[in-house]
Amino acid sequence: xxxxxxxxxxxxxxxxxxxxxxxxxxxxxxxxxxxxxxxxxxxxxxxxxxxxxxxxxxxxxxxxxxxxxxxxxxxxxxxxxxxxxxxxxxxxxxxxxxxxxxxxxxxxxxxxx
Amino acid sequence: xxxxxxxxxxxxxxxxxxxxxxxxxxxxxxxxxxxxxxxxxxxxxxxxxxxxxxxxxxxxxxxxxxxxxxxxxxxxxxxxxxxxxxxxxxxxxxxxxxxxxxxxxxxxxxxxxx
Numbered sequence: 657x658x659x660x661x662x663x664x665x666x667x668x669x670x671x672x673x674x675x676x677x678x679x680x681x682x683x684x685x686x687x688x689x690x691x692x693x694x695x696x697x698x699x700x701x702x703x704x705x706x707x708x709x710x711x712x713x714x715x716x717x718x719x720x721x722x723x724x725x726x727x728x729x730x731x732x733x734x735x736x737x738x739x740x741x742x743x744x745x746x747x748x749x750x751x752x753x754x755x756x757x758x759x760x761x762x763x764x765x766x767x768x769x
Numbered sequence: 770x771x772x773x774x775x776x777x778x779x780x781x782x783x784x785x786x787x788x789x790x791x792x793x794x795x796x797x798x799x800x801x802x803x804x805x806x807x808x809x810x811x812x813x814x815x816x817x818x819x820x821x822x823x824x825x826x827x828x829x830x831x832x833x834x835x836x837x838x839x840x841x842x843x844x845x846x847x848x849x850x851x852x853x854x855x856x857x858x859x860x861x862x863x864x865x866x867x868x869x870x871x872x873x874x875x876x877x878x879x880x881x882x883x
Contacts, residue, residue, distance in 0.1 A: 660812070757818055758813075758871060760813040761812050
């Protein structure tokens with residue numbers, strides 16, 4: 657079946673511009689996670705959605721970052737006024753249950769020039 | 770909050786040699802434990818996981834890991850390395866009962882020398 661998909665696969669933007677990154681989770685998965693992976697670093701948790709509950713936004717690095725999940729499915733991560741330090745690979749994952757294994761998308765590579 | 774430590778950011782082994790990638794976690798309550806692999810330019814793929822039951826867990830591609838509560842460890846092993854095993858490996862934990870966050874280690878890059 658279809659896995660987690662993310663778009664775009666690559667995004668180059670100028671400093672100060674806003675960007676939107678999209679994640680399509682596996683159908684039926686109630687949990688959705690966003691992570692950031694910087695060069696040579698591990699995965700940094702950003703935000704977590706579980707069903708209709710309020711999202712866990714504790715990992716968002718600043719108020720320039722926001723995310724929403726519409727209809728319990730597709731999610732969009734928005735970064736406003738991008739900075740060079742925002743350059744990273746942004747990974748999305750979904751899981752069927754709270755402590756279940758996560759299925760990762762291929763990521764979006766964001767480059768801020 | 771949990772912390773996950775992966776000793777050795779880079780590990781090199783010869784083809785056919787034992788692979789040992791180390792992972793330690795900080796929680797006093799045994800969490801759920803996972804190993805993921807990331808091949809170049811790809812997303813993360815689950816290798817294996819421990820939630821309950823037998824402490825020796827077998828995963829895909831001949832990998833296995835053993836949960837040792839007394840050592841708060843979940844080291845990943847493979848008896849004989851193959852060239853195709855070259856990748857980045859991440860250990861992760863998830864607190865039982867919360868499930869809100871996965872905590873990932875910083876990763877270990879495995880190089881297999883022919």
